[in-house]
Amino acid sequence: MLMKARAHGIxxxxxxxxxxxxxxxxxxxxxNGVESSWAEVMSSVxxxxxxxxxxFLIFINDIDLAITAADNEIYTSKFADDTKIxxxxxxxxxxxxxxxxxxxxxxxxxxxxxxxxxxxxxVIHFGWNNPHYDYFIEGIKIKSEEVVRDLGVHIExxxxxxxxxxxxxxxxxxxxxxxxxSTILRDRxxxxxxxxxxxxxxxxxxVPAWNPWKRGDIEKLEKVQRRALRMxxxxxxxxxxxxxxxxxxxxxxxxxRRGDVIQCYKTMKWHGDIDPNTWFEFVQDRHDMNTRTHExxxxxxxxxxxNVRKHFYTxxxxxxxxxxxxxxxNAPTTNSFKNHYDRFTQHGV
Numbered sequence: 001m002l003m004k005a006r007a008h009g010i011x012x013x014x015x016x017x018x019x020x021x022x023x024x025x026x027x028x029x030x031x032n033g034v035e036s037s038w039a040e041v042m043s044s045v046x047x048x049x050x051x052x053x054x055x056f057l058i059f060i061n062d063i064d065l066a067i068t069a070a071d072n073e074i075y076t077s078k079f080a081d082d083t084k085i086x087x088x089x090x091x092x093x094x095x096x097x098x099x100x101x102x103x104x105x106x107x108x109x110x111x112x113x114x115x116x117x118x119x120x121x122x123v124i125h126f127g128w129n130n131p132h133y134d135y136f137i138e139g140i141k142i143k144s145e146e147v148v149r150d151l152g153v154h155i156e157x158x159x160x161x162x163x164x165x166x167x168x169x170x171x172x173x174x175x176x177x178x179x180x181x182s183t184i185l186r187d188r189x190x191x192x193x194x195x196x197x198x199x200x201x202x203x204x205x206x207v208p209a210w211n212p213w214k215r216g217d218i219e220k221l222e223k224v225q226r227r228a229l230r231m232x233x234x235x236x237x238x239x240x241x242x243x244x245x246x247x248x249x250x251x252x253x254x255x256x257r258r259g260d261v262i263q264c265y266k267t268m269k270w271h272g273d274i275d276p277n278t279w280f281e282f283v284q285d286r287h288d289m290n291t292r293t294h295e296x297x298x299x300x301x302x303x304x305x306x307n308v309r310k311h312f313y314t315x316x317x318x319x320x321x322x323x324x325x326x327x328x329x330n331a332p333t334t335n336s337f338k339n340h341y342d343r344f345t346q347h348g349v
Contacts, residue, residue: 001045001059008058018055022046042113053080059112066108070100079151095133102135124148124157153206159308161210165217172202172224179231186233192247195228203252208263211256213311221252258341260317261324265337268329279314298322 025041045056064076077084087098118140125132135142147156147163154164179194203221212218229243267276281300283293299318304310328344331337
């Protein structure tokens, strides 16, 4: 690890400090007051430290180079200690190339004092015509799954978000039940604060990746918020929409729509160095006829056969963006765009 830190430009007193920091360290496990014996920390990356994640990222930074050495068409994605590799598989030769990439990954781990646990790895096959080949880690077959959990999102092999929605709504309903059992005061301030802090994040985490399109899934998510607002005792017999208006809140469906269009605005303004032409196709790219859509340079939605593609972000946001007036689209800043968008959706101006 220290060698890789030096290769990343870390040198001098900082490198010497890191060297001293990783030397002669011990650790133990304490569970229910029972302590294990002390053991020497053999790895240079100290777990439970602030520097640990940063040093670990430096340590594994070159892992994708080892994988793509087998085939530069292998896709590699790294996030902390969660690494995913994949490839388009059309025939047995493609499967062999992906297996070679896995073998290179195993070799990299062995060379650098790490190991892969086959039981903690999984293969997910996407596509109707996927041949479903088997893959192995040091001779042990990697189990194939129809649903895997990746960074908190449950991904199904058909990319349908229903499984994920079932799991997060069940968890959110459980948290709501705990709030009901543990609180006596249920006025609007108390319940709305608890809901926004502990429940709503559960049903909105990473939502651009799994935004639902089935009405049943949309209603299942909305029921979580309906139940939370029914717990408020000082709103009388108001309907769900009236309760939302009284609390200054939006439905979850409208919040997802708002988040999509805000990201679209940021993309159009090149925030984050994202070229909008890599995400969208515009009317002005297709023809020069003097039409209203040409003047507004609307987004052209992609023609799709599959729902998963039809409701992909760049397609589902197209019509929402095209319906916005030019003064909303041309807002000078993100905050002003949000204000213009809110006024347009609430008052039509």
